[in-house]
């Protein structure tokens with residue numbers, strides 16, 4: 002469970018996140034949508050304790066991320082898949098991550114298989130495509146077998162087969178009772194992946210609803226999204 006209450010983050014001249022409140026429930030996929038600059042990444046960074054709010058709070062399992070014991074076993078995150086040391090080999094990267102977070106390395110082989118990198122564990126990450134880096138980032142997020150996943154545009158760079166694979170994986174992780182918050186700009190993909198949607202524009206909450214409430218028969222999620230964000234600052 003993720004709980005955001007009155008969350009606000011102001012940068013010098015920008016109110017990036019403006020008095021945001023929502024809950025992300027377990028057992029389902031919650032899509033996090035909004036135009037460029039809406040505040041999605043800033044909100045995720047605040048949830049993950051990578052930045053401090055100007056006001057309000059973000060809690061995971063009832064407490065701020067920074068207060069969690071062994072956070073990687075509670076929350077898995079994929080924010081920027083390209084932020085890995087290119088000189089490291091994929092398996093080495095996961096081993097380093099496991100060791101530095103006190104997590105068993107026993108899952109690494111299985112996770113590389115799970116994300117489709119079974120044959121690439123010995124290759125240097127610097128030579129990976131964006132899609133392969135996303136797959137590795139997902140393996141890293143799952144390393145501690147966390148109940149909560151926060152994923153910023155994980156489908157970015159994936160090919161059609163990869164997007165379908167990611168959708169099926171997220172659905173099976175949600176079916177296991179995990180809490181999943183996933184941002185995306187791919188409306189048609191979100192329409193078939195998410196159970197619930199949180200829509201931001203200009204740092205403010207525009208919608209927090211079941212997908213079936215937002216997408217009426219004869220309309221698409223793209224139509225609903227355009228209507229929801231209408232009038233937001235560019």
Ligand SMILES: Nc1ncnc2c1ncn2[C@@H]1O[C@H](COP(=O)(O)OP(=O)(O)OP(=O)(O)O)[C@@H](O)[C@H]1O
Nearest residue numbers: 012013015017035036037038039040041042043044
């Ligand atoms: N470190 C920072 N310093 C100053 N402004 C920032 C900083 N981080 C984000 N912003 C601003 O906050 C606003 C929200 O940015 P954010 O990256 O959260 O949006 P987003 O919804 O993730 O966008 P995108 O879909 O383009 O990834 C933008 O106006 C951005 O320029």
